[in-house]
Amino acid sequence: MKYLLETYGCQMNKAESAAVEALFRERSWTQGSLEDADLVLINTCTVRATAENRAWGRIAFFAAEKKKRKFSLAVLGCMAEQYHQEIKKKAPAVDYVLGTFQKQALGLVLDQIEKGTSFDLREDAPAYVFASTHHEPGAFRAFVPIMHGCNNFCSYCIVPYVRGREVSRDPEAILAELEALAAAGVREVTLLGQNVNSYKWQGSREVLDFPGLLRLIAQKLGPSVRTKESGIGWIRFLTSHPKDLSDELISVLASEPLYCRHIHLCLQSGSNRVLDRMNRKYTREYFFGLVDKLKAAVPGLSLSTDILVGFPGETEEDLEYSLDAMRKVGFSYSFMYHFNPREGTPAMRMDEKVPEKTKKARLARIIALQKEISETLMNERIGAVDEILVESLSKRSKKEILGRTARDEMVVLPGDASQIGRFLNVRLLSRVGNTFRAETMNG
Ligand code: SF4
The missing domain is CATH 3.30.750.200 (Transcription Regulator spoIIAA)
Structure with missing residues (x-):
């Protein structure tokens, strides 16, 4: 069986699509194309009107393709959450509409497609389920969702309506996933959530907040377990709401080198x-x-x-x-x-x-x-010595590598593919646009 998955929008959507792809791999589905996919999925975003219009365009495109060839069509993500009924009404060619709270039903959908039958999904789903993180084999960077939804209701933002209220993920599941990612060769992880600073997990005795979670992670995966070649060396997090960034979080960032010097x-x-x-809910003076x-x-x-x-x-x-x-x-x-x-x-x-x-x-x-x-x-910053994580070969030359500092600065320097996924000390020599050119300090 083959699938074709298109993903739009934020890192959270990309992380969720990675989990969807892992589900396909588990079930021995392979990536297909417009010509041969048994199931086409569009993981949608609704944060901006342009993203929404693009998704409606893709739905119309695949609906037209279904007239030429038989395949199933599923719409996932935020638009599916917000416009469940409207999608069904406007685009009857869409077989499955799975909102952000319904993605756990994808397994049922695949069961049906594999059997050649179809079924109606219930519109309500009991609770948000965090899918395990899966990353591309060989990739050294991964995104790990730690919370979902938002309680803030900024007056311009659709997220609280489409992703629902904040739900935090079990810290044990987060730790287990980080350990599995480290074992798979991942060097850098970004913890994801609409508002990571309001992470809260009610344990049997006490509440674990975001700084507490970061300390717990640092204890398990501290730099002592990192070598030049393996172990998670850097952790980033996205997105931070200023009103919830506590003094305790600042003190964790000041004391734990595992967390990148960028917010x-x-x-x-x-x-x-x-x-x-x-x-x-804050003023410029507070900021x-x-x-x-x-x-x-x-x-x-x-x-x-x-x-x-x-x-x-x-x-x-x-x-x-x-x-x-x-x-x-x-x-x-x-x-x-x-x-x-x-x-x-x-x-x-x-x-x-x-x-x-x-x-x-x-x-x-x-x-x-x-x-x-x-x-x-x-x-x-020219002349500064800093550490980078090498991400890829540079786009311009196979004799150059592209890396990033903990401060999220892009750096290009001479190197080769064997250095990808490694930490290197470099000296920043000059600037070309928004990229530094550098030389390596440790080969
Ligand atoms: S905090 Fe972010 S996600 Fe939540 S409502 Fe405001 S802009 Fe939207």
């Missing part, structure tokens, strides 16, 4: 008025205080962020506050985007919409400022 801390806006309308504490406790920490411009009611003065915040913090890079209303969110109904042209002009301004800040920060 993606979403600011969204530097204006208190806009932050309030976004329902972000700056947090950044000061982090920088003082973790020397060499780099910070990246998300900035959203053109939110309803945003004035030129509000934009200036965002630009000012970017200068004050000195983010190494930012994901920058302008507001697009999402159906079903409170921001959709907000008045004082910012005209499209103004949104684009503001976005261009923050992109230009970020470029300036990134370049300045990178120039300051």
Whole structure:
């Protein structure tokens, strides 16, 4: 039996698709193509209108293909969660709609397809089930979901509606998975969740929070078990909500070298008025205080962020506050985007919409400022000695390798394929765009 899987959206979706692929491997299904797949799956994203439109386009495309050849079509992920009925109504060619809480039913779907029968899925599913992480054989990096859903209800965001309330994963399952990944040769892991800082596991006696989980992981997989060739050397985590980043977490980051000196801390806006309308639950002053504490406790920490411009009611003065915040913090890079209303969110109904042209002009301004800040920060790093994890050969030359520092900086240097997946000490020599050129210090 053959499958064809298309994945859109965030790292969480990619991690879930990796688990889906593992399920196929377990059942001896192989990857197919449009010409021969028995089951086509689209793992969808609904965070932005463009992602949603693309998914509707792919559904229509495969529905048309089904008229030429017989195969089953399944829609997974956030759109399936949000538009369950609508997908069934608008695209009757879709055989299975499995929301984020229903993915455990995929095994049942495969049973039916293998038998040549079909069945109707119940629309409700009891609880979110974390699939085990599987990574491509030979890959040295993996993503491990630790929590799912979000309780924050930022006024522009659809995630709490499509992924539901926060559910945290059993720490024993997380540890077992990390150990299995380490045994499989993985060197770097990213712990994933919509808001990892609010991870909470109710044990038989006490509650384990995110800093507690990080300490537990560090105890089991500390640098003492890492050698040059094997063992998990670095752990990152995504995404951090500023309001839940505790002093305890800062102290873990300061004391455990296993955790990378980089945090993606979403600011969204530097204006208190806009932050309030976004329902972000912090002020710019709080954010700056947090950044000061982090920088003082973790020397060499780099910070990246998300900035959203053109939110309803945003004035030129509000934009200036965002630009000012970017200068004050000195983010190494930012994901920058302008507001697009999402159906079903409170921001959709907000008045004082910012005209499209103004949104684009503001976005261009923050992109230009970020470029300036990134370049300045990178120039300051020339001459520094740092460690990288080698990821691949460089795209430009087979005689060069591409790696990344713990601060999430890209580095290219002479090398060969045998170094992929290894940690190397390098000296940063120069900057080309957003990549450093470097020389190796330890061969
Ligand atoms: S914290 Fe806000 S932006 Fe992030 S997933 Fe939750 S609601 Fe969305």
